[in-house]
Amino acid sequence: MEYLLLQMLNGVQLGLLMFLLAAGLTLTFGIMDLVNLAHGSLYMMGAYIAWTLIGWTDSFVLGALLALPATFLLGIVVEAIVMRRLYARDHLDQVLATFGLILFFNELVRVIWGPAGKSIAVPAFLNRTVEILPGVPYPAYRFAIIVVGALVAVLLAWLVARTRIGMLIRAGASNRRMIGALGVNIELLFTLVFGLGAVFAGLAGLMAAPITSVKIGMGDDILILAFVIIVIGGIGSIKGAFVAAMVVGQIDIVGRAFLPDLLKTFLSASAAASASPAISQVLIYVVMAGVLVWRPTGLFGQRS
Amino acid sequence: MKTRLFGTTTIAAALALAAPALAQTPIKIGFISTFSGSQAAIGEDMRRSVELAKEHLGGKMGGKPFEIIYEDDQFKPDVGKQKSEKLVQQDKVNFVAGYIWSNVLLASLKTVTDEGDTILISSNAGPSQIAGALCNKNFFSTSWQNDQTPMAMGQYLQEKGVKSLYLMAGNYAAGKDMLAGVKRTFKGKIVGEDLTKWPDQLDFSAELAKIRAAKPDGIFIFYPGAHGVQFLQQYVQAGLKGQVPLYQVFSIDAITLPQQKELALGTLGAQEWVNDLPSEQNKKYVADFKKKHGVYPSFYGAQSYDSIMLIASAAEALKGDLSNKDKVRAEMKKANFKSLRGGFKYNTNQFPIQNFYIQEAVKDPQGMMTLKTIATAVKDGKDPYYEKCPMK
Numbered sequence: 001m002e003y004l005l006l007q008m009l010n011g012v013q014l015g016l017l018m019f020l021l022a023a024g025l026t027l028t029f030g031i032m033d034l035v036n037l038a039h040g041s042l043y044m045m046g047a048y049i050a051w052t053l054i055g056w057t058d059s060f061v062l063g064a065l066l067a068l069p070a071t072f073l074l075g076i077v078v079e080a081i082v083m084r085r086l087y088a089r090d091h092l093d094q095v096l097a098t099f100g101l102i103l104f105f106n107e108l109v110r111v112i113w114g115p116a117g118k119s120i121a122v123p124a125f126l127n128r129t130v131e132i133l134p135g136v137p138y139p140a141y142r143f144a145i146i147v148v149g150a151l152v153a154v155l156l157a158w159l160v161a162r163t164r165i166g167m168l169i170r171a172g173a174s175n176r177r178m179i180g181a182l183g184v185n186i187e188l189l190f191t192l193v194f195g196l197g198a199v200f201a202g203l204a205g206l207m208a209a210p211i212t213s214v215k216i217g218m219g220d221d222i223l224i225l226a227f228v229i230i231v232i233g234g235i236g237s238i239k240g241a242f243v244a245a246m247v248v249g250q251i252d253i254v255g256r257a258f259l260p261d262l263l264k265t266f267l268s269a270s271a272a273a274s275a276s277p278a279i280s281q282v283l284i285y286v287v288m289a290g291v292l293v294w295r296p297t298g299l300f301g302q303r304s
Numbered sequence: 305m306k307t308r309l310f311g312t313t314t315i316a317a318a319l320a321l322a323a324p325a326l327a328q329t330p331i332k333i334g335f336i337s338t339f340s341g342s343q344a345a346i347g348e349d350m351r352r353s354v355e356l357a358k359e360h361l362g363g364k365m366g367g368k369p370f371e372i373i374y375e376d377d378q379f380k381p382d383v384g385k386q387k388s389e390k391l392v393q394q395d396k397v398n399f400v401a402g403y404i405w406s407n408v409l410l411a412s413l414k415t416v417t418d419e420g421d422t423i424l425i426s427s428n429a430g431p432s433q434i435a436g437a438l439c440n441k442n443f444f445s446t447s448w449q450n451d452q453t454p455m456a457m458g459q460y461l462q463e464k465g466v467k468s469l470y471l472m473a474g475n476y477a478a479g480k481d482m483l484a485g486v487k488r489t490f491k492g493k494i495v496g497e498d499l500t501k502w503p504d505q506l507d508f509s510a511e512l513a514k515i516r517a518a519k520p521d522g523i524f525i526f527y528p529g530a531h532g533v534q535f536l537q538q539y540v541q542a543g544l545k546g547q548v549p550l551y552q553v554f555s556i557d558a559i560t561l562p563q564q565k566e567l568a569l570g571t572l573g574a575q576e577w578v579n580d581l582p583s584e585q586n587k588k589y590v591a592d593f594k595k596k597h598g599v600y601p602s603f604y605g606a607q608s609y610d611s612i613m614l615i616a617s618a619a620e621a622l623k624g625d626l627s628n629k630d631k632v633r634a635e636m637k638k639a640n641f642k643s644l645r646g647g648f649k650y651n652t653n654q655f656p657i658q659n660f661y662i663q664e665a666v667k668d669p670q671g672m673m674t675l676k677t678i679a680t681a682v683k684d685g686k687d688p689y690y691e692k693c694p695m696k
Contacts, residue, residue, distance in 0.1 A: 003517040010509040117342030117530060119563055122541065129543040139541035142509060212506035213530055215342040221504050256510040277475045277499045
């Protein structure tokens with residue numbers, strides 16, 4: 001029972017991290033109609049910037065907090081220099097340009113921080129376990145990721161559903177030209193949205209860093225998962241991204257934690273041991289394919 | 305005296321003009337390793353050791369100068385194969401050495417040994433395939449076959465009376481060999497076994513929760529380089545240290561210890577080379593390396609150093625004439641050089657027959673983390689595949 005709880009928490013932790021990345025992606029894709037392959041680069045930049053700032057301030061929390069406005073600024077600059085020219089273009093042009101950005105950022109990191117990876121240590125006060133239930137210890141840092149991730153998810157839900165900016169974002173999504181005609185500065189709005197996405201991606205990157213280390217191209221692998229999540233959840237839907245991220249997090253854990261035992265019930269132990277890593281790696285894509293057959297626009301996508 | 309010197313120079317100059325290619329061409333050695341990304345620290349350690357070997361040789365082998373061409377495999381099999389092809393076909397190197405990763409080596413093997421008919425010296429990777437059916441006259445190892453190090457660890461745990469183990473490794477050629485190896489000698493219960501996605505998976509939360517539930521007597525892991533650092537941190541964060549002891553191969557070494565620090569203290573592992581082995585050449589190597597770089601060398605470095613010394617031994621014996629490859633191979637097979645681990649012989653499949661030691665992570669008198677030999681686990685060990693190799 002407590003084993004099940006631990007594994008579920010692991011799934012939630014992974015899901016929340018993925019949600020932070022997917023939230024920015026689904027906003028830019030769904031609302032600004034922009035395919036941004038370089039979203040993973042912002043994730044990577046968040047981690048590298050945090051690494052530098054943590055080194056300067058000698059404090060994880062301070063460095064991480066300073067890294068957030070820095071990634072916001074970076075997002076705004078990228079939007080102003082590159083993305084703004086791409087809104088009117090078709091998706092193929094956007095894919096090409098943002099793929100170029102991935103190469104640019106990877107090379108930039110190589111020039112600034114060197115080819116070797118960096119590691120961020122877990123802050124001392126979180127380098128222990130917390131008892132989530134009596135006698136059930138859980139790593140404190142992972143618990144902190146869950147808390148921060150959940151807070152950001154709530155904040156984002158409030159922002160989109162309850163504030164004026166959120167209203168404008170939703171309006172901009174359904175009819176850009178109309179709210180432009182009503183006197184809303186749509187360019188400024190999009191810049192803000194892009195910057196916000198960059199902050200979330202950077203936050204995900206710097207929180208993942210102590211677990212997975214900071215390295216060139218760290219965002220490229222995880223970006224594919226983020227795309228899977230927004231496709232499952234329905235493009236443009238924050239709620240969809242959240243639900244899908246939770247589902248993907250749990251599926252990943254199920255594949256790693258329970259599949260080998262499940263396979264052993266009808267396969268030999270050695271066959272199960274060699275088949276389960278392969279199957280758990282494709283499980284997420286099988287689920288995506290299933291969802292798309294059932295609901296082609298994703299779980300919470302708008303029906304066209 | 306002066307005229308004689310003048311005379312020799314003239315003759316030398318004439319000779320050089322007559323056969324410029326023969327006299328001027330240095331011996332070329334290609335060296336493939338990982339110099340970028342999260343595992344770049346391993347490549348850097350190997351490069352430092354190769355450069356130290358060059359310095360100790362005075363830049364010459366068999367009277368000829370030699371040059372090393374380093375290539376970065378970026379930790380990817382396809383890139384490793386491309387770079388191997390470039391070294392063999394474009395640079396026309398005499399030898400290709402290096403290779404950290406079994407999957408990179410397997411992808412590159414034929415390109416070098418068959419298509420290029422060039423001698424390859426693996427400074428680290430030792431996939432079972434190359435020790436057995438795929439063995440090749442052009443392939444030499446200055447490391448080990450993958451199964452051997454975990455076999456030594458397994459044997460030690462068996463003798464120590466450990467009842468049950470939980471096994472974990474990356475899901476690729478070497479990871480599978482490592483788990484097969486430990487199971488050859490450890491006869492207790494295997495309560496769980498995970499091959500994790502390699503190299504992407506650095507988050508071991510699900511597996512650590514399984515270990516907690518399985519309550520084994522010990523955990524056996526194979527996570528080289530950056531992966532070992534992450535695993536150890538997460539193992540400690542999960543509160544397992546002090547509850548379930550960790551045993552490892554290639555996961556705690558001079559590369560990872562500066563990051564693992566005290567977390568590694570007391571953890572046991574197996575290795576064929578340790579920095580405190582008593583041979584003269586080893587003392588010199590470790591002392592010079594430390595003086596130059598301020599850190600301990602790793603087994604990756606020691607094996608790379610040996611690769612260069614093995615090549616040098618053949619070049620010395622043939623006085624720098626490497627034109628007859630049969631002779632070069634015959635000389636190399638003698639392993640007539642002072643290996644840092646204190647000498648070894650080659651088996652029929654051209655993998656070393658050698659000792660394996662148990663090492664413990666400790667602090668040296670200056671407070672720096674390092675490894676200390678505490679026992680000899682295997683004497684003159686042979687890998688379990690050599691009988692499948694058709695070479696005699």
